[in-house]
Amino acid sequence: MTKNFKTLxxxxxxxxxxxxxxxxxxxxxxxxxxxxxxxxxVPGPFxxxxxxxxxxxxxxxxxSIWAATLNTFLFAGGTMLIVLMTSATAGYALSRLRxxxxxxxxxxxxxxxxxxxxxxxxxxxLILQIIGLYDTLIGVILVRAALxxxxxxxxxxxxYDNVPWEIEMAGVQDGASRFTVWWRxxxxxxxxxxxxxxxxxxxxxxxEFILPQVLAPGAxxxxxxVYMQAVVKSETQMDFTLxxxxxxxxxxxxxxxYLIFNKKLMNIYGGGTKG
Amino acid sequence: MRRSHLLGLGFMTPAILLTLALFIIPVVLTGVFSFTNMxxxxxxxxxxxxxxxxxxxxxxxxxxxxGLIGDLEENxxxxxxxxxxxxxxxxxxxxxxxxxxxxxxxxxKDRRELxxxxxxxxxxxxxxxxxxxxxxxxxxxxxxxxxDDESAFLNGLGNLGITLQDGEQAELTRFAYTGWVWTTENxxxxxxxxxxxxxxxxxxxxxxxxxxxxxVFGVFLAVATxxxxxxAASTFRTIWFLPRILPHVLYVILWKWFTWDTGFLSQVLxxxxxxxxxxxxxxxxxxxxxxxxxxxFVGASLGxxxxxxxxxxxxxxxLYASEVDGASRLQxxxxxxxxxxxxxxxxxxxxxxxxxxxxFDYIYLATDGGPGSSTTVWALYAFxxxxxxxxxxxxxxxxxxxxxxxxxxxxxxxxxxxxxxxFKSMNAAPRIEQ
Numbered sequence: 001m002t003k004n005f006k007t008l009x010x011x012x013x014x015x016x017x018x019x020x021x022x023x024x025x026x027x028x029x030x031x032x033x034x035x036x037x038x039x040x041x042v043p044g045p046f047x048x049x050x051x052x053x054x055x056x057x058x059x060x061x062x063x064s065i066w067a068a069t070l071n072t073f074l075f076a077g078g079t080m081l082i083v084l085m086t087s088a089t090a091g092y093a094l095s096r097l098r099x100x101x102x103x104x105x106x107x108x109x110x111x112x113x114x115x116x117x118x119x120x121x122x123x124x125x126l127i128l129q130i131i132g133l134y135d136t137l138i139g140v141i142l143v144r145a146a147l148x149x150x151x152x153x154x155x156x157x158x159x160y161d162n163v164p165w166e167i168e169m170a171g172v173q174d175g176a177s178r179f180t181v182w183w184r185x186x187x188x189x190x191x192x193x194x195x196x197x198x199x200x201x202x203x204x205x206x207x208e209f210i211l212p213q214v215l216a217p218g219a220x221x222x223x224x225x226v227y228m229q230a231v232v233k234s235e236t237q238m239d240f241t242l243x244x245x246x247x248x249x250x251x252x253x254x255x256x257x258y259l260i261f262n263k264k265l266m267n268i269y270g271g272g273t274k275g
Numbered sequence: 276m277r278r279s280h281l282l283g284l285g286f287m288t289p290a291i292l293l294t295l296a297l298f299i300i301p302v303v304l305t306g307v308f309s310f311t312n313m314x315x316x317x318x319x320x321x322x323x324x325x326x327x328x329x330x331x332x333x334x335x336x337x338x339x340x341x342g343l344i345g346d347l348e349e350n351x352x353x354x355x356x357x358x359x360x361x362x363x364x365x366x367x368x369x370x371x372x373x374x375x376x377x378x379x380x381x382x383x384k385d386r387r388e389l390x391x392x393x394x395x396x397x398x399x400x401x402x403x404x405x406x407x408x409x410x411x412x413x414x415x416x417x418x419x420x421x422x423d424d425e426s427a428f429l430n431g432l433g434n435l436g437i438t439l440q441d442g443e444q445a446e447l448t449r450f451a452y453t454g455w456v457w458t459t460e461n462x463x464x465x466x467x468x469x470x471x472x473x474x475x476x477x478x479x480x481x482x483x484x485x486x487x488x489x490x491v492f493g494v495f496l497a498v499a500t501x502x503x504x505x506x507a508a509s510t511f512r513t514i515w516f517l518p519r520i521l522p523h524v525l526y527v528i529l530w531k532w533f534t535w536d537t538g539f540l541s542q543v544l545x546x547x548x549x550x551x552x553x554x555x556x557x558x559x560x561x562x563x564x565x566x567x568x569x570x571x572f573v574g575a576s577l578g579x580x581x582x583x584x585x586x587x588x589x590x591x592x593x594l595y596a597s598e599v600d601g602a603s604r605l606q607x608x609x610x611x612x613x614x615x616x617x618x619x620x621x622x623x624x625x626x627x628x629x630x631x632x633x634x635f636d637y638i639y640l641a642t643d644g645g646p647g648s649s650t651t652v653w654a655l656y657a658f659x660x661x662x663x664x665x666x667x668x669x670x671x672x673x674x675x676x677x678x679x680x681x682x683x684x685x686x687x688x689x690x691x692x693x694x695x696x697x698f699k700s701m702n703a704a705p706r707i708e709q
Contacts, residue, residue, distance in 0.1 A: 007502060007503055007504075010499050010502055010503060011503070011507070013499065014496075014499050014500075014503075014511050018511060018514050018515070020533065021514055021515070021517070021518070021572065022514060023533070023539065024529040024530075024532070024533060025514075025517070027532070027539070028525075028529060040542075041539070041542055041543070082293075085289065086289040086290045086293060087290070089286040089287070089289060089290070090286060090287050090289070090290035090291075092286055093282075093283040093284075093286035093287045094287075095705075096705050097280075097282055097283030097286065097705060098280060098283060098705050099280045099283030099284050099287070100280060100284075102283075105287065105291075107693055108294075110689075110692065110693045111686075111689040111690065111692065111693050112294065112298060112689070113689075113692075114626065114629060114685075114688065114689040114692035114693075115298075115685050115686070115689045116629050116630060116632060116633035116634075116681065116685045117298070118633050118634060118635070118654070119305075119633050119654065119657075119678045119681040119682050119685060120297075120298070120301040120302065120305060120678070120682070121658070121662070121678075122305065122308070122657065122658075122661045122662060122671060122674050122675050122678050123300075123301040123302075123304040123305040123308055123675060123678075124297060124301050125661075125662060125671075126304070126308060126313070126319055126671060127300065127301060127304065129319055130319060130320065142293070142296075142297065143297055145293065146293045146294065146296070146297035146298060147297075149290060149293055149294060150294075153290060165706050169706075178282050179282060203520060206522070207520065207521070207522040207523060209522065209523045209524055209636055209640070210635075210636045210639075214662050214663075224522075225522055225523070225524045228522075228524045228525070228528075229524050229640075232524070232528065238531065238532075238535055238537065240528070240531070240532045240535070240537075240538070243528045243532075244525075244528065244529075244532070247522070247524070247525035247528055247529075248525075250522055250524075250525060251521055251522055251525050254520055254521070254522065255517075255520075258517075258520050262513075
């Protein structure tokens with residue numbers, strides 16, 4: 001702000017409070033590349049030994065991490081696609097099209113946006129069991145996408161609301177159908193919104209733990225969070241270096257995506273996500 | 276119907292279908308399931324009819340006629356074709372035919388009775404061991420035999436010669452049914468169990484502490500970073516934002532490493548004579564501080580973002596003017612910034628109360644509700660009852676009843692949330708008619 005105020009005390013206070021997190025991040029990276037000696041915080045010599053789970057099973061009897069990585073990509077990618085397609089269409093309908101029960105749907109959207117969805121997990125679990133989608137990636141993708149949907153429609157509606165009506169009117173005037181206008185004229189206008197929502201739902205699904213753990217715990221549909229938790233649970237001694245290395249491998253895409261798209265994402269996180 | 280109506284509804288269809296299948300139906304079914312006794316042992320779909328040790332125990336508890344329970348529990352001996360064929364194989368045709376002539380279709384209460392009957396026959400086996408063996412070939416029991424429907428079950432009872440007195444049939448089939456049935460017991464159990472009240476108390480405690488931490492710390496972060504140059508501010512914001520996007524499993528592992536008895540805190544404090552210990556799970560208070568901090572560090576970042584953008588909206592001329600007039604920093608925060616944050620703070624409080632009420636994954640990963648059940652909040656309690664019970668029997672019905680309470684609160688709170696919105700401006704009519 002201005003020079004009238006000293007910033008040093010603020011720096012000191014913030015640094016002290018941030019110290020635990022900074023230590024956690026620092027040792028997350030340091031420990032995975034060095035030989036850690038129990039009882040010492042000084043990093044040992046450089047090694048890649050901790051990363052051996054990339055070419056052999058992390059524990060005897062554990063599956064390879066690559067199958068879980070592929071599943072996580074399918075899970076996050078599938079969720080992202082469904083969220084994008086349904087939000088892009090529903091957001092447009094709610095923003096621009098006349099239809100019966102429009103205000104009812106809008107009110108429902110706001111309510112769903114706030115509704116604590118995780119309470120439904122028990123009945124979703126039973127429903128998936130009954131219709132036979134339990135322990136499949138498809139089932140858990142659909143559930144994850146449905147949970148993201150209210151936020152997605154909400155955000156897309158916001159982006160559509162900001163597109164000038166004149167673009168659409170010009171298109172209709174020139175004889176294009178409403179569908180063509182949407183596809184050829186409006187969608188290009190809201191590309192930033194689609195990108196942000198896509199990245200957001202990809203990240204959410206990538207980090208998701210409870211849903212896959214409950215709805216798809218089997219080996220065929222195992223995602224990285226469930227895989228990592230299984231490694232943690234199978235340990236009697238807490239081998240933190242192994243956990244951290246797997247965790248760093250798991251979280252690397254998230255951090256990279258976040259650092260690149262930081263600005264775009266802030267809009268959505270600020271728009272009110274769960275937490 | 277106009278064409279744009281059709282287009283609009285068509286555009287809405289995927290979203291409506293997905294919402295219907297995974298929001299509306301689950302809400303309704305949570306209510307339905309909560310009035311059943313579904314569990315691992317009853318299964319989810321239909322059931323069968325079977326008398327087993329568990330149903331015998333239940334019948335005894337319910338005070339059914341002792342003679343009947345005795346009959347069900349006892350082994351009976353019934354002379355039938357299958358048994359006779361076996362006798363023919365083991366002891367020769369003669370004995371089999373003689374038995375068929377004398378006793379076919381008869382039922383004997385116990386082995387001694389049947390052995391005595393066989394002894395009356397001419398071609399009886401000599402040794403008592405063989406007699407017992409021959410009798411055992413006719414041993415029958417209704418225990419642990421599954422019947423697919425009620426009439427098959429009653430037939431089975433009749434074949435064994437178990438006679439029912441008036442009015443016993445309905446009760447017996449009810450006890451023998453292995454599938455789920457409608458019941459209101461979940462709610463009476465809920466009201467009677469002390470663990471319910473403990474979970475409710477824990478939830479209130481958890482929300483109060485975590486929400487306070489989130490708001491106070493969120494305001495602090497937003498205000499503090501506001502006064503720093505932008506590079507430093509965004510560095511600190513990134514540090515505090517990362518917990519929100521880190522996978523939950525990893526984030527909690529980092530906390531465990533920090534607090535474990537072989538972890539960071541113990542190692543740092545050891546030279547100062549503090550014995551290493553598990554700072555997270557050592558005492559109930561430690562566990563509480565841990566889960567509030569773990570959730571609070573994540574929750575504060577939401578406040579930080581929302582409050583930061585609210586502070587940015589303050590006209591800078593106001594702040595300059597206050598400085599010229601000699602306001603100290605604290606005065607500036609107190610009289611200019613905080614009033615501006617009133618609305619975002621209210622929004623964040625409602626929003627986070629709702630999500631704290633129902634989120635349990637950080638607690639589940641960190642303390643798993645322990646030590647004991649001291650950090651088990653309501654949502655975790657429901658989750659563990661229905662889906663994560665190491666005892667083996669998952670009580671879906673009871674879990675659904677617990678979840679129904681949260682669903683009810685959720686619906687009420689979302690209505691409140693709807694009232695807070697400027698709904699009229701959102702609902703502005705589309706401008707193209709066609």
